[in-house]
Amino acid sequence: MGGSNLEFGMYIMFPIAVMYYFGTNLDNRFSVPGFWPNENQTHKIPHDRDEIMSELQRMQQRRLERRAARLERERDE
Template identity: 40%
Template sequence: MGGANLELFKFSVYIFFPIATMYYFGAPEFYDSHVKQRPPTTRDEILIEIEKLKAKKKIRETRVENSNIV
């Protein structure tokens, strides 16, 4: 029905897809951004996270205020 070209395409997909998946999910950047991040557990870590969130919120608010001025 499909011939040799279809079989070649299917074979290449069967080979390429697992390799691409291993390459993407096995990369250190993926691990650092998705797996290593844990919620803070100690009081000091929690306070540091709260300060980071407050700083991000302040930056976001100033951007909104500046965009409303223009």
């Protein structure tokens, strides 16, 4: 009855081997270099009142520039 020992070994050792294979060295095996942006590439949220006001003015100026460019294109058409 050697088959029952082999079956028992497969039932016990296969999950352990799979967990060991996929559980070790995860950072190097499943990592994608450059996937997460570094701190220089992310948005910086303003916290001070002056920073918030300058950001609002920058956004308004950008919106007005885009509007002017859009109106210019529509006038040319």
